[in-house]
Amino acid sequence: MSNIIIDGKEIAMRFREGLKEEIAELTAAGMTPGLAVVLVGEDPASQVYVASKVKACAELGMFSQKFALPKETTQEELVALIQQLNADDKIHGILVQSPPPKHIDEEAVILNIDPRKDVDGFHPINVAKLVLEDESGFVPCTPLGCMELLKAYGIETAGKHAVVIGRSLIVGKPMAHLLMSKKANATVTVAHSRTKDLPALCRRADIIVAAVGRPEMVKADYIKPGAVVLDVGINRITDETRPRGYRIVGDVDFNDVKDHCSAITPVPGGVGPMTIALLLANTVKACRQILAASKG
Ligand SMILES: NC(=O)c1ccc[n+]([C@@H]2O[C@H](COP(=O)([O-])OP(=O)(O)OC[C@H]3O[C@@H](n4cnc5c(N)ncnc54)[C@H](OP(=O)(O)O)[C@@H]3O)[C@@H](O)[C@H]2O)c1
Incomplete structure (x- = not known):
């Protein structure tokens, strides 16, 4: 199966390059x-x-x-x-x-x-703006980064079934809102620790976003052939062969899953680098909005 390893480092680098110009313009202003x-x-x-x-x-x-x-x-x-x-x-x-x-x-x-400076998007006013699809608000950086990865790889979301595993305020819930928004038009199911038969639910997904915090939980039997898999997890597991005594893995068992999906983010180097890029983008947006408001 044709299989894309989504390069978050590369996309984040390009995204940051794009911000440079805007920063220079604001500085000049x-x-x-x-x-x-x-x-x-x-x-x-x-x-x-x-x-x-x-x-x-x-x-x-x-x-x-x-x-x-x-x-x-x-x-x-x-x-x-x-x-x-x-x-x-x-x-x-x-x-x-x-x-x-x-x-x-x-x-x-x-x-x-x-709330105008809440670049993490955690303030209730920004949470409400996300739900209302008011784009003047701030959305948490990690789910925003996931959406940018989908966009960068031309992955269609409209009409697709997305399963988001995890319902945290920082990843799962905002991710679900972004995917179901009128811009993305996915049909979204949110799973959590009380969800029954998660593998069967995930096998009905065209897009899986794993934001659980459980090392390598998502296995090949969760994947419908050709699905897109975004792995948000960052977990440390003991590895005595590494100088630090540990390595970082995602919530998805990359080696088990990669040949079953059409695209997948690795950990590290997938979603992680996008989080900082979107934090910078949110700060630039805040600056632009504050500048515009100061001009009345
Ligand atoms: N890449 C990045 O920049 C970035 C940013 C933020 C977080 N992360 C990583 O993403 C992961 C999730 O972070 P988070 O802050 O969203 O974690 P969190 O607040 O602990 O939320 C975890 C979610 O997973 C659900 N869950 C736990 N066990 C489950 C299971 N067995 N089956 C299905 N769902 C289960 C929980 O369900 P309940 O609600 O029922 O408890 C909860 O909704 C972590 O590894 C974190 O380090 C990465």
């Missing part, structure tokens, strides 16, 4: 897009994510500011910083790296982010 990344605590994976977001901004000529706060930071102190960033003219996007320490109420923190 007196407003360089700026992203504030707030990290509370010392979670090693979060530190890596934050560093790569800051680096990506610099590569495209965007302004970025990193706030690394100690794990003892109180909710009040964090909210005070967010309010300061809401009022900061150099900042157009605000991101609080998830997960924060347990004593922080993440939902309450998100409510304090100005």
